[in-house]
Amino acid sequence: NAGVTQTPKFQVLKTGQSMTLQCAQDMNHNSMYWYRQDPGMGLRLIYYSASEGTTDKGEVPNGYNVSRLNKREFSLRLESAAPSQTSVYFCASYGAGGQPQHFGDGTRLSIL
């Protein structure tokens, strides 16, 4: 079982470049999430998708867009990358009541 797969694992961008982070899950989960993790700040929710065809903002959505392409895939796009978006990005999925969120391995993104 692959679980939650994120690509790429590492990326370096220049300020102003655009990029899409990919996430796919094979657990037939309805809900998917994008988080960013910065030192000393824990995980902060960027966007989430409660089900296929729906997306909504989390705590820190500015500078990002998302697409829930189908039930399996949830992508995160940076239209014009800024140094403040240097972070580790995690995708997660969630099935049903009482179950935990399952996380991908993360994408380490540096913006110069």
Place this chain on the structure above:
Amino acid sequence: GQQVMQIPQYQHVQEGEDFTTYCNSSTTLSNIQWYKQRPGGHPVFLIQLVKSGEVKKQKRLTFQFGEAKKNSSLHITATQTTDVGTYFCAGPLTGGGNKLTFGTGTQLKVEL
């Protein structure tokens, strides 16, 4: 807004010593989850507590949920080097979508 704080931010112990991290929410939580993140890894679910005053044990780990359901703790007895990592608590965010708000995390380092 809803906040979940953890203390301490860092803890450095000698192998064999005990360790405790505390989690405090600004609002009452319906449940609380604990995750562990190894260095360079992704968060992995440890346990969920639901009932007021609930105590659960996993080998050397003891989890408690406060009577008011606004605080929780994780205690590790006789730490080992395998316990190294960051421990996060997480509670449901208001607004549906099965969203979680994560605590700031406690980073544990264990020295031989």
